[in-house]
Each structure stands twice: as C-alpha cells, then as structure tokens.
Amino acid sequence: MNETINALEKMFHPKAVAVIGAPRTRPSGWPGIFGCIKDYGFPGRLYPVNPGADEVEGVRAWPNLRSLPEPVDLVVISLPAPAVPEALRDCAASGNKNIHIFSAGFKETGEEEGLRLHGEIENIARREGLRVIGPNCMGIHVPSKGFVTWVGASKKSGPVAFVSQSGGHSQDFTSIANRLELYFSKVISYGNALTIDSTDLLEYLARDPETEIITMYLEGVKDGRRLLRLVSDITRIKPVIILKAGLTEAGTRAVASHTGSLAGGEKIWKAFFRATGAVSAVNLDDMAYLAMAFRCLEGTEGLRTAVIGHGGGIAVAAADACSAAGLEMPQLNRDTQRKLRGWIPSGGNIIRNPVDAVPVFRNMDLFQEVLRTVTADPAIDMMIISLSLDWLFDIDEGIQIEKVAEYLAGPARQCMNGKPFVVSWRSYRNDPRIFKVGEKMESRLLKAKIPVYRNFEQAAGSLARWAKFHLFQKSRMEQEQPEEESLHRACSGCR
C-alpha cells in the first residue's frame, strides 16, 4: 500500500477528528462543519479548534492542533481562505497530515488573491507532505463510520461509492440515489484536488471491499494517462460510471471558474469511454438510474430487447427509444407471435415487438403466460415492461396496479427464463392518488431489486449501457488475463 492509500484508509475510518474553524455559536441556517459532524452522531473523538473559545457546543475547544491530546486521523479546515495557510502550518507542526480543506476562494476564482493563496497552500502541502482533500469541497461521508461533513445525509450504507469534484453534487446525487434504494460506501467531494485527485480515490476504491459500484463526477483530471490505465483495470472487476462535465465550450469555461480545472475536449473523452469501458452518464439522475441497473441486474447474453406495454403511440415511442439507446429490437419469432395472437385479439393490439396489448394487464394469468412466452423466444435477451398507470388506475382505482406490482415483485422472476427485465411507468394525469399508487409500486419493486423507471427513454438508456458494459466486461474476461492479476494491477500497478 502506498502512502496516499494508507492516508485515505485513515481518513475514511476516522477515530479522532479535529475541526479548525468551529464557531463558538452555531451559525443560523447551516450548522457548520462541526455541527454537521456532531449532528450526524460521529461516534469517535471530535476536537473543535478555536483559539477564542473554551468550548464549542458543549465540547471542550482547543486553541490549535499542537495542543490536542492525540494526533487525529483527519483535520477539517473551515476558515476563510486567507486563514488557511496558517492552519496548514499548524497541521504540519503537529504532525497531522490528513486534511480536508472545506474553504473556497483559491484558484477557482481566477483572481489575483485566490491564485496567490493557491500557490501558498500548494507550497506548504508539498513541502510538508500533507495529504489534502480539497480545497473548495464538502469532503468525506462514510455512513458505516458515522461520519459526514454536511446536512441531510442518510445513515444507511451500501455498495455504491461516489467521487465528486462538486460539493453540491455530492449531496444532490446521494439524495437521488437514496430514493432509488441506493446507499453508499464512501462519498468524497474533493473540489480543487490540491494533492489528492480522483485517481488516488479510484485506486483506493478499486479494492475497497465495501464498494461494488463506483460513480464519479469529474470536471478535470491532472494525470489523464493514469486515469485511463486505472479505469481500464477497475472495469474488469467493478463498473465505473462517470458524469464528465465541461464537454462543451461554455462548460469548459464554467469548469475553470468552479474548480480551476482543465476540462479536456469531447473527442478525447469519447475515446476514453470507449477504451476503458467506463459507463458515461449525462446528468445526476441518469447516473443514479444507471447505478440502479448495475445494483439490480445480473447479466445478459445480448442486446435484443422485447417491450410489452399498452398504448400504441407509446409502443412506437418505446421502439424509437430502444433503437436510439442502442438496444436491438427484433421481431418476435413466428411461433411466439402465433401463441400471442391466440390470446390477444388483433384490433387495437400489436404483437410483433413492441407488444402493445391492453387485455394482458387486466388478467394476471394471461400476463404470466405472455411474459413466459416472450422471454422463451430465442430472439430475445432482455425485457422492458411499460405501464401506463393512468389507464390501469381507471380499471378499479389502483387495485389492479397493486396486483401488477405484487406480481412483478414476486412470481414474475420465475417465469422470465432467467432473462433480465426492468419496469417503466408513467402517469400524466395530475391526480395525486395515481402518483401515490405509483410510488408504492416503485418502492415494492425496488425492494425486490427490480429496476423501475419513470420514463421509458431512461429505462432503455440505462438498460442499454448496463448491458453493453456487461458484454464488454465478459468479452475482456474471456480474452485476457485472469481476474486476480487484473485486480492486482488495478490496485497497485498503474503509478
């Protein structure tokens, strides 16, 4: 293990934490970093550092790090930018080298004072061998260790890691993901990346046993070659989903103003995704919906997808969406079509693929036969079930929707011939009753680990990228070295 990895191991499992810049009284509106750590219930030893206070929120305060009774695993600096260099000198003098700088106002401002301060803290960090997360970031969240530096974080932990160059995104993405029953191993908002960059974090997460899926929000990268090698290796063992910002001209400019990073061109990044197998997300919602597919689905033999739903216009939209997402949508075999036609009358129904068949959703026995028959078709690898809750609600005010949800969450899997499936639902009417039944169904399906989407394009897009990753990974596995060796490379071979 190299030094940075060792440091991250400590920072991610802190037993003692100091906060420089813990105000005597809690600010209004936002509790401050100290307040956030305390409110979340951090079980370790927490030291507020404030030379002007004897205690902070009932906890004994210390004038500086040198006076603390022990070295800490993590120092969090939450001071105005001009006071940060002095705080770093205190870190160095006290031998506390693992640091998160929350403060903003450095090179991202593009202004003289910010650039000067950036130079100053960079020099101190380099000279003293400090390991810095930040500045200009929210820092670390490790639910399993009861640690967070922001408000509103879930207490649950799970298999997803999030590495983010934006602090706002750390909070927003975890909120979105939690709604989809996705919980986190580690969330790291690392901002301007003074010394610790995304690649260091990736190297750690590659072998973190708590982490099965890696998600990232990237603005810029310092060592592109290292990122390329690292992600190529990690995708052998874990999916890496990346939201790359700043791919347009205006976006590149905004990135420079936000974290002072170089965003890199769109072409380079397209090649990066092709070469590494990393999965490209277009926004936070998209990244969460992708992670949900990775969490729930096991594997697929190919991209050939059947869609079953109700509504002709929606069936056409589904076909367009599948094609646009890169899924294949073959016609069902003649035999399959003949069987379906035996159950589904021709007027107003489509049976070739997409299957648009109103009667199927009224009768669970028929639904089961249709799912069994379609997934038995050798032309089909995967399935999307598309539900119009407005229409289903009109049958009996929601009872049928609950029946469909119960069926899909339970017995359905047994009749799918081992083929993966996802559910997409929609409700356009402004009726809170329908929305409530929809949310209930969603939660039922998520608990059964069935990916559920509110929009067909999102369902098709997620399924396509999940399946392509799976097939990419499988073909590499077959061609290349065994897993152990690649794991070894991912963890140590790419410095």
Place this chain on the structure above:
Amino acid sequence: MNETINALEKMFHPKAVAVIGAPRTRPSGWPGIFGCIKDYGFPGRLYPVNPGADEVEGVRAWPNLRSLPEPVDLVVISLPAPAVPEALRDCAASGNKNIHIFSAGFKETGEEEGLRLHGEIENIARREGLRVIGPNCMGIHVPSKGFVTWVGASKKSGPVAFVSQSGGHSQDFTSIANRLELYFSKVISYGNALTIDSTDLLEYLARDPETEIITMYLEGVKDGRRLLRLVSDITRIKPVIILKAGLTEAGTRAVASHTGSLAGGEKIWKAFFRATGAVSAVNLDDMAYLAMAFRCLEGTEGLRTAVIGHGGGIAVAAADACSAAGLEMPQLNRDTQRKLRGWIPSGGNIIRNPVDAVPVFRNMDLFQEVLRTVTADPAIDMMIISLSLDWLFDIDEGIQIEKVAEYLAGPARQCMNGKPFVVSWRSYRNDPRIFKVGEKMESRLLKAKIPVYRNFEQAAGSLARWAKFHLFQKSRMEQEQPEEESLHRACSGCR
C-alpha cells in the same frame, strides 16, 4: 373554403351527433364513446343508434341513421371492425358524410382480414364522398363546444391545437399540457387517416382563430409535399411543433403495426424541419414544455443566454446544457462582472456566466440588482434562473422560496430590460414539504405566464428551440412577402 374544410368546421362545432354502437348498458371500467360524450356534458343533440334498444342511458335510441329526425354534424362509429362497412353504407344512404370511426382492426393489423376490411371501407368512403376521421383513433375534442369522445378531458379551452395520430397520446399530451396551464382549442386523434389526413387538419387550423400554437404527433404522412408547403406557410403565422415518431428502424416497424403508416427516414425529416421552420419535439413532455415557452414568451434578439443560480456543479451542468441545446453563453462584460463582484464575494461564487451566487437568493434587493445588471448587459439576450429548492428550503422551511416565487412572478419582469426569462427548479431530497412548496411556486409562475421547468436541460432545450423559431420567423418576415399573402397561401394555396 374547400369541402373538407367545410366538413371539419361542422365536425368541430357539432350541434347534432349520432353514435353508432351505443350499448344498452354501460360497459364496466370504460364508459364507451356515447358515455364519454354524455358525461362531458355535450350541450347539443345526441342520438344513440342501436337497433336492439329503445333507449340508451335514458336517451331515446334509433335503429339506424336513416330514421333520425335530422341530418347530424358528426357520426361516431364505435362497432367491431367487421360491422363498420355496413355502418358506412347507412351514413351514405342517410346523407351523413362527416364521420369518426373509433373502431380498430384494419390495415394496422397487417393481417388478411384487417387489410380486406380496410379496402372495403376505403371503397365506400371514396365512392360516397365520405369525410372520415380514423379509423383506429379517439376522434375529436373541442372544449369550447363541450365535445369529447374520451374520459378525463379538461373543460377549459385555450390557444393550443393538437393533431395526433395516436389516441393514447391525445389523452396523455393534454394531461401533461394542462398541468402546465396549457389548454386546447381542438384536439384531433385521427389514427389511420382513411380520408382526412394531418394536412387537412393543418389547413383548417392554420386559419382557426381559436388556435395560436399547433402541436402534432405524426407517424406517417400521405402527401409529404403538401405537408412541406403547408407547414412552411403556417410557420409564418403560427408555430408548428411536431413530434415525429418512427425515426429509427424499430420505430418504423412499430408505426406500421400501429397505424399502418409509412414513417419515412430520419434524413428526410431533418431536412423537413430545417426547411419549414417547424419545431421538433422528442417526446410528449418535451412538446408540452415547448408549447409552454411559445405561450408565455414574446420575442428575443438572439440566442445569447445568461444563467443565474446557486451551486457550482449545477452551474457547470447549466453551461453544458445551454451549449448542447444550441444557446450561446458569452462571458458577461467586464463592467457587469465588476458590478457583480461588488456585491458577491469571490469565495465559492462564480460571476462570469453562469453566475453561481448563493448570497443573491437570500436577499431580494440584491437579487433585483443582479437581475437588472445582468439583463442590462448588451452581450445578453435571454436569461435562465436556476433554483435549488433543497438548499433554499433549509434557510427557513420554505418562506424564502415563496418570496423568490412572488418576486419572480411579479416585480421581476420590470427589471429584466425587456429580455425574456424562464425559471428552472430542482429538488432531489425525498421531502414532500419541499415538493409542495415547489408545486406552489410553479403554479404561481405559470399563472404569471413565466415558463417554469423541473429540469435544466429541458429549460435550455425549450428556450433554444423557441428562440430559434422566433429568429427564423423574423428573418423570413423581413425578407419575404407580407403576412396577409402568406396567410392566404396557408389557407388555400397549397392543394
């Protein structure tokens, strides 16, 4: 006025309507066509035709059209497909030529019986000069005349027309639109287009004084040249927003199964949109959000857009989304930046464009100064205001959100230097209180005719296409013939 236009005028303003296939007892679940018309409160004379009933739902029934006391403005046929030819012969024999065939089971099935029946009804319609909307469609909805043939339709009327080849879409799109305070002049679901095609409907709507914005869901077109000329003419006077389905291979196949139409290739349609100035929508939500922009916004001098919001990652995403949508995002002038820097500290805030400035949203006076200053910048034509409700909610549990909404809905317009603006909001936390305040804000803004979006990509995409249409229209106006002549051509010159 040609004959078809005359017929449509009658069908859209019916005083007497006959329904062939009005069952003696109401079916369970769905009230049937007759039930729908009755339930909606049609104020005209309604004749159920059913040879096996004396009365239907308390209304005297008639054995056939020939026995009715008067000719009707519209006959609706709701019978199984095999019974439709006989009903059409009854129409012809009784001199009732304006017909909506609800029934499905014709050429869209691709099966022998359906194709035979299609041939039969086509022959009757041609020989007898019948004007048919359908078959395989939901028909007509004209709120101002109290007429509809489906459930759940709003009673309010408004300036939007919707021409749809899908019946499900007619219902779904109006539901989505109603939520955005958009109401309809006419909604026409025309299915297989036996005699009346989208072009006939467009020709009518071009000069319909009730219709200011035309929206369309198209699967296929019979006379592409006519559509091209017609839409080119209409866009001089009214926006035409088209959701074209079946642009992919799988979509084309689905279109053939749905309405038996030929979808046409993607290249042709791209050229069509370029040539006509029609606005291309990608799905139903997108079309509604576009229509909202057209309803609310007046005009723009160009595409140069400023974004003001809070959250750095979101600011970067906003810049990428604007660029991707085709908006320009210039840096603000030095003068503007200098003024903004006077109010907004540099740490954690961005002022170049996008403007990412947390303090601005806490202080309405500062907000006003910033909006005034940014919109006074000659480098800027339009503005997007991007709100994170999760963050605003934490200030005071929603009071500040209401203040922002009140300000934007009222005084804001006065300080925008006449430049158009839209609002985009987001909430990722699973907190129903935040969502409720968000919905309240949304409704407040919509009532003030300020376009409001739940997703920044949608806001940027709608604004860009609205602005491009506006600029396209303006440049044509300046170059070409005066409006009256083009209106004349739109109404009659393109047969």
